[in-house]
Amino acid sequence: MKKSLILVLIVIFLAVIGAGGWWLMADHKAENNGTQGMGSWFKSKPPQASFIEIKDLVITLQAEENRPRYLLLDIVLVVRGEEQSTQAQAFEPAVRSATVALLNNQPFDEVRSRTLPALHDQLLKRYQDEAKQLGFQTLPFDDIMISKMVFQ
Incomplete structure (x- = not known):
């Protein structure tokens, strides 16, 4: 019992x-x-990030010594999912144009002295403005990364 x-x-x-x-x-x-x-x-997590490289952005900078100065810049777009990836690839020419428009003919020393976070924020702001002008509600990517910055 x-x-x-x-x-x-x-x-x-x-x-x-x-x-x-x-x-x-x-x-x-x-x-x-x-x-x-x-x-x-x-439950399922959001899609993992994938990356779209935008290579070899050559930007002319102002030089004090009357000799040409250039910046070679590679940017990576951070996307999530296939739809966002397709939209970001279509937006790539706007990214190239906005990057050149932001940095072209700026003083070499000024651009060289910028920190990466400051340049990141300036570029992202410029891309957001460009997206609004083109009729996008939001950027077709989540973030950007600067993968190469070479000064000459």
């Missing part, structure tokens, strides 16, 4: 633990606050 009571209590305990685990992992919504259970943690 004592063994069967212990066995029944163990089965009930395991059933309660199992039901509690199911409740935590289930994708249910609470009536008042609309939160989801832990099951939502395991």
